[in-house]
Each structure stands twice: as structure tokens, then as C-alpha cells.
Amino acid sequence: xxxxxxxxxxxxxxxxxxxxxxxxxxxxxxxxxxxxxxxxxxxxxxxxxxxxxxxxxxxxxxxxxxxxxxxxxxxxxxxxxxxxxxxxxxxxxxxxxxxxxxxxxxxxxxxxxxxxxxxxxxxxxxxxxxxxxxxxxxxxxxxxxxxxxxxxxxxxxxxxxxxxxxxxxxxxxxxxxxxxxxxxxxxxxxxxxxxxxxxxxxxxxxxxxxxxxxxxxxxxxxxxxxxxxxxxxxxxxxxxxxxxxxxxxxxxxxxxxxxxxxxxxxxxxxxxxxxxxxxxxxx
Numbered sequence: 222x223x224x225x226x227x228x229x230x231x232x233x234x235x236x237x238x239x240x241x242x243x244x245x246x247x248x249x250x251x252x253x254x255x256x257x258x259x260x261x262x263x264x265x266x267x268x269x270x271x272x273x274x275x276x277x278x279x280x281x282x283x284x285x286x287x288x289x290x291x292x293x294x295x296x297x298x299x300x301x302x303x304x305x306x307x308x309x310x311x312x313x314x315x316x317x318x319x320x321x322x323x324x325x326x327x328x329x330x331x332x333x334x335x336x337x338x339x340x341x342x343x344x345x346x347x348x349x350x351x352x353x354x355x356x357x358x359x360x361x362x363x364x365x366x367x368x369x370x371x372x373x374x375x376x377x378x379x380x381x382x383x384x385x386x387x388x389x390x391x392x393x394x395x396x397x398x399x400x401x402x403x404x405x406x407x408x409x410x411x412x413x414x415x416x417x418x419x420x421x422x423x424x425x426x427x428x429x430x431x432x433x434x435x436x437x438x439x440x441x442x443x444x445x446x447x448x449x450x451x452x453x454x455x456x457x458x459x460x461x462x463x464x465x466x467x468x469x470x471x472x473x474x475x476x477x478x479x480x481x482x483x484x485x486x487x488x489x490x491x492x493x494x495x496x497x498x499x500x501x502x503x504x
Contacts, residue, residue, distance in 0.1 A: 249302035348497030355504030396494035
């Protein structure tokens with residue numbers, strides 16, 4: 222009696238083997254999308270090389286249901302590449318089997334697996350841009366007109382494009398420095414100019430229990446991205462090293478205003494420094 226094709230759920234051992242040999246990455250060449258996110262949620266898709274059912278792509282009537290759910294017939298892919306490989310002309314069985322073999326071979330040796338895990342995480346960040354800044358305008362009581370807000374929107378969105386390339390730890394450090402500068406704004410350790418806001422490195426060193434050399438090194442890294450730099454503040458004992466948080470091209474002290482916005486609107490600074498969710502500034 223011929224077995225009726227039926228989609229069977231893969232057994233646990235098969236799923237574990239798939240994850241181990243996939244490196245938690247989509248099988249499609251060049252794709253770096255994760256199959257399971259940081260919260261442990263499966264966000265990928267389980268794909269059959271030869272379809273599980275009669276209407277499935279590349280269905281093979283000679284296979285048993287058990288063969289269809291076997292490790293050799295399964296691969297993990299993101300939604301986009303699962304849809305792309307549904308084109309059976311462009312992706313016949315042989316091509317998908319080779320794709321699966323090539324991908325799993327990348328993680329079969331520990332030394333190669335380590336190299337594959339070296340990911341540029343800035344490519345994973347997806348910042349949101351702003352449309353109107355109306356919420357920020359309302360919260361900070363700017364009362365700006367449409368034309369003025371549009372100019373700031375364009376300025377900020379251009380800035381966000383570059384910010385995406387900055388490692389998250391540097392963005393967090395920038396936010397911390399900005400918060401300290403905002404806190405000390407009415408003191409002599411902070412100075413505001415048309416090109417940016419300065420705060421003494423000695424103050425940052427004492428506040429964060431970091432050596433001045435470490436603070437300076439971080440600032441030099443920020444300088445490479447055009448976000449902040451080393452400068453000086455004149456004190457009673459002469460010029461002293463300071464961090465300058467650069468204003469935007471229009472002269473807008475963005476990070477000081479974001480600090481004020483977060484305090485007034487009960488928003489977390491991490492939403493901007495880590496998540497880069499600048500759409501929160503819209504109304």
C-alpha cells in the first residue's frame with residue numbers, strides 16, 4: 222500500500238542537529254540573518270528541500286514521510302530566502318543540497334566556526350528616522366514652524382545614517398557623556414559653544430571612575446566617526462583637556478536636547494543610543 226504524503230514534524234534530535242550545523246544562521250549564501258534571536262525566539266523558517274506534501278516545491282513521490290522530515294532534507298532559512306528558493310527552476314534539488322552542504326561545512330571545524338561568528342553587529346542595527354519632530358517640539362516647548370522643523374528633520378536623518386556605523390558601546394558612551402554634560406551644565410566644568418558642548422575630561426574621569434587616558438581613548442574613537450573630539454576648557458589653573466560633543470551641521474546640540482527630551486517625556490536614553498529609535502521624537 223502506497224503511503225499517503227503527510228507533513229510530519231521533525232523530531233527534537235533532528236532540530237538540534239540543524240541548529241548546531243547551521244551556526245544559527247540562514248543557509249542562503251551570504252545571508253547573516255539569525256535563526257534564533259537573543260531572547261531565544263525562533264525567527265527563521267524550517268524549509269524542505271524536497272516538498273513535504275504533493276503541492277510542495279520539488280515534491281518527490283518516491284520519498285517516504287520519514288525521509289521528508291529527515292535532517293538531510295531540511296535546512297534553516299530566513300523568510301526572504303525561503304520565498305526566493307521556492308523558484309524550483311532557479312533552485313532545483315541538487316542546488317539546494319549543495320547549498321546546505323556548503324553552509325554546514327562552514328561550521329564543521331571549530332576554527333572556521335569561530336571566524337564565521339565574527340559579525341559586524343552594526344549591520345544588524347536598523348535605526349528609525351524622523352518625519353516631523355512634532356513630539357520633541359511639543360515636549361521641549363520650541364514652538365517651531367513647519368519649515369524650521371523640516372530643516373532639523375533633514376539634519377537629523379543625515380546624522381542617523383552615519384550613526385548606524387558606530388559600534389553600540391561607543392554610542393552608549395556618547396550618551397553617558399552627554400547626560401553628564403547636561404547634569405553639570407550650570408557648572409564651570411561644562412562650556413557650550415556654537416560647534417558643540419565641552420566637558421572636562423577630569424570630571425568625566427572622576428564621575429565614571431575611569432582613567433583619563435581611557436576617557437581620551439574613547440573620545441578619539443568617537444572623533445573618527447565625527448561625533449566628539451578632544452578640546453580644551455580654560456580654567457583658573459590654565460587650559461585643561463575636555464571632550465567636545467559635536468553639534469549637528471545646523472548647530473543643533475542634538476544630544477543635549479535628547480537628554481532634556483528623555484527627562485521631560487520619561488523616555489529611556491538607551492532608546493536613542495542603543496536602539497536608535499529616533500521616530501519617538503515624532504508626533
